[in-house]
Amino acid sequence: MVHTTMLDLALFVIFVHGCTSRPTENLGDIASPAENPSQIRSEALRRLLKVFGIDDPPHYLHHVKQPPQYMIDLYNTIADADGVTKDPDLLEGNTVRSFFDKVHSDQLHFLFNLSTVTKNEKILTAELHLFKLKPRPTDYSHFKRHHFCQINVYLVLDKNKMHLSQGRKQLSSKLVPIHSSGWEVFSITQAVHTWNDVSNNQGILVTVRNLGGGQPDANIIRFASGKDHHESKQPMLVLFTDDGRRGVVSFSNQPDNNQLSIPNEPYASAPNRTRMARALQDDGHAPCQRHPLYVDFEEIGWSGWIISPRGYNAYHCKGLCPFPLGENMRPTNHATVQSIINALRLTQGVNSPCCVPDKLFSINLLYFDDDENVVLKQYDDMVAGSCGCH
Structure with a gap:
């Protein structure tokens, strides 16, 4: 299930960046060339709603009712200001x-x-x-x-x-x-x-x-x-x-405060590779690390029914996984072996390991449903807590 969730979120992010910095034709993964930008936006938002387990957003454009104080207090107990779960064991169910x-x-x-x-x-x-x-x-x-x-x-x-x-x-x-x-x-x-x-x-x-x-x-x-x-x-x-929507990855869902505010440090190269590492970064090929990726609910058009948070930082992982992999890249044994095989060119078609999230955190949404009831919902595997070469 986590693969579907992260894929749909990634497709939405592609849409957002595509609207601001990329031509429409680069969005072929989610739309055929015949589709216009409004169709692409509609499909992207549909997929994002699917990530949040919602068939259709509430029909009203803005909420005027005051949420129950109990629900606000519960949300503040469970989540931080960005909606990230403080402790996954605080909430019964999701x-x-x-x-x-x-x-x-x-x-x-x-x-x-x-x-x-x-x-x-x-x-x-x-x-x-x-x-x-x-x-x-x-x-x-x-x-x-x-x-x-x-x-x-x-x-x-x-x-x-x-x-x-x-x-x-x-x-x-x-x-x-x-x-x-x-x-x-x-x-x-x-x-x-x-x-x-x-x-x-x-x-x-x-x-x-x-x-x-x-x-x-x-x-x-x-x-x-x-x-x-x-x-x-x-x-x-x-x-x-x-609702049974649980992530299938066994990564910790309990965030560390430092990881939530400070992205991964770049790959610390061995002394004999310092010049190579600097050259890679100078060429725009930085080693694997975590980068901000803010999902703004107001920009999406959801601020009318989502109470908290206003948006959240999903983060994303980007960069190279050069040989040899350092311990601070938290590589799996498989990634280490793959890196060695790639470096020695022992087998054709073997790429270097990929820079991906190796720890994922859950977030919480407090929102009005179609009947103007207030719902608090927790979603697994929504924030990249740290990145590694896998």
């Missing part, structure tokens, strides 16, 4: 989706439309996020009698009977301090698995009881709703999934 409640009812009945979840996504964990508001006590004696309330979360089996035991199934329950405010999170993974059949999705019901079993005053135990409160406090379903 996709996090957020959904807002579609019912906006006066009661604690929530419905989430999961139609944007693809069929190949494996659901790992589902969480219901509710924002508990500060109480507005009308009877302070309630605080003296009860310091906690019990919140129960149910899967609705029949929305016409959801307040009866036969119309619902309990998913989770927790005790919450009455005087507290802030986000409360409940596991509802079982419910989402049930919703694989869309007809079974009749929502989630939340009930609140005091420890005596009674229903507390509505002014004391309150939750924010999408109907009456700011969108930053709307009830939200957070879904952790894995």
